Amino acid sequence: MTTTPTRQDQFLKLLDEHKKIVYKVASSYCRNPADRPDLEQEIVAQLWRSFDRYDEAYRFSTWMYRIALNVAISFYRTETRRSRDTVAAGDSLLEIAAEGPEEPDENLQVLRELIAKLDELDRALVILYLDGNRYDTIAEILGISETNVGTKIGRIKQKLRRDFARTA
Amino acid sequence: MELDDLKQSWQEADRKLDAGLRLNTVRLYVTTLKKAETSLRRLSWFLWLDLLIDIPLVVLLGSFIADHIAEPRFVLPAVLLDLFVIALMGLGIRQLVALGETDPGEPVVTLQKRMESLRIERLRAVKLTLLASPLIWIPMLIVGLKGFLGVDAYAIFDHTWLAANVILGLAVIPLAVWISRRYADRMGRSPLVQRIMRDLAGANLNAAQNFLGTLARFEEEGA
Numbered sequence: 001m002t003t004t005p006t007r008q009d010q011f012l013k014l015l016d017e018h019k020k021i022v023y024k025v026a027s028s029y030c031r032n033p034a035d036r037p038d039l040e041q042e043i044v045a046q047l048w049r050s051f052d053r054y055d056e057a058y059r060f061s062t063w064m065y066r067i068a069l070n071v072a073i074s075f076y077r078t079e080t081r082r083s084r085d086t087v088a089a090g091d092s093l094l095e096i097a098a099e100g101p102e103e104p105d106e107n108l109q110v111l112r113e114l115i116a117k118l119d120e121l122d123r124a125l126v127i128l129y130l131d132g133n134r135y136d137t138i139a140e141i142l143g144i145s146e147t148n149v150g151t152k153i154g155r156i157k158q159k160l161r162r163d164f165a166r167t168a
Numbered sequence: 169m170e171l172d173d174l175k176q177s178w179q180e181a182d183r184k185l186d187a188g189l190r191l192n193t194v195r196l197y198v199t200t201l202k203k204a205e206t207s208l209r210r211l212s213w214f215l216w217l218d219l220l221i222d223i224p225l226v227v228l229l230g231s232f233i234a235d236h237i238a239e240p241r242f243v244l245p246a247v248l249l250d251l252f253v254i255a256l257m258g259l260g261i262r263q264l265v266a267l268g269e270t271d272p273g274e275p276v277v278t279l280q281k282r283m284e285s286l287r288i289e290r291l292r293a294v295k296l297t298l299l300a301s302p303l304i305w306i307p308m309l310i311v312g313l314k315g316f317l318g319v320d321a322y323a324i325f326d327h328t329w330l331a332a333n334v335i336l337g338l339a340v341i342p343l344a345v346w347i348s349r350r351y352a353d354r355m356g357r358s359p360l361v362q363r364i365m366r367d368l369a370g371a372n373l374n375a376a377q378n379f380l381g382t383l384a385r386f387e388e389e390g391a
Binding site: 012015016019020023024041042044045046049050053054055063066067069070071073074075077078092093094095105107108110111119121124126129130131132140141142143144148151152156157160161164165 | 175182191192206273280
């Protein structure tokens with residue numbers, strides 16, 4: 001199928017509306033912050049390449065989460081194996097304005113650090129939960145049952161509560 | 169501190185992020201949309217390239233076997249080489265088929281299982297190549313000399329020397345595996361050397377199989 005400019009415009013509009021998904025997933029899965037632009041680039045390239053296969057029966061955010069998480073988990077696993085091989089940072093695809101969203105909230109900072117310690121699958125689950133997705137949406141994105149989502153979130157909450165207590 | 173207490177702060181930070189984040193459209197147009205190279209696509213190119221090298225090799229070896237069908241001393245090493253290349257081709261084709269069925273928009277657990285199975289196929293191909301290398305160089309020497317130069321390796325090299333090399337090749341395989349298992353992390357700073365050693369030791373294969381296990385548990389737990 002030929003990609004017309006209209007298709008490209010449609011993609012860019014949707015990407016712009018949901019760009020924070022790319023940013024958040026990339027930030028959560030890069031051990032080395034210098035690799036974040038590479039991961040963002042990889043996610044957006046994959047979104048663009050797969051855009052013709054996007055089924056409008058699904059919400060765009062659901063499809064975008066799936067691709068972003070799939071690319072990030074694969075990237076993370078490669079990055080883990082080649083962690084000594086640091087890639088130089090390129091120009092970032094996503095930039096934060098001067099008055100950036102850096103939160104002064106210390107607890108949120110601790111939460112991000114604790115999330116970074118979770119394995120790649122639990123990390124996806126927590127991000128989706130904190131972003132306000134419903135259990136059925138999380139189940140749809142991850143490909144597990146809704147009951148399973150509930151069980152896992154309960155378990156992760158307990159773990160994070162314990163970890164918070166330790167850091168306090 | 170409860171996760172739900174922080175959910176609101178997380179979403180508040182999210183709203184600020186939404187307001188402050190902007191797309192670098194210049195970079196987006198110049199690099200991402202125009203080239204749109206992804207690691208899946210790169211892997212696909214690599215596999216096609218591999219196949220393009222393997223096909224003429226199989227044809228050449230087939231032709232060599234047909235030309236020397238009455239001479240088992242040439243046919244045997246050529247058949248060994250042919251089987252080796254066909255095995256690699258088979259693994260490559262399986263990976264290409266699997267890659268063709270891959271849709272990055274699939275649910276995370278489904279796609280990751282598919283990707284990890286694909287990685288296992290690739291690691292098996294690498295391991296097969298690494299392990300067979302010490303063994304196939306003598307058949308390559310015999311077939312190459314005869315096929316390209318018309319020289320009979322059996323006539324110019326001592327038979328004992330040829331046999332000793334095959335035996336040495338056989339002995340080197342377990343030794344190489346043992347060394348890589350024991351010293352993989354200490355040998356060389358180059359990530360490539362490290363990766364080859366881990367591939368040879370089967371460490372990357374084990375890691376991939378472990379991740380498949382993790383995915384299965386993630387899918388089943390609490391279901």
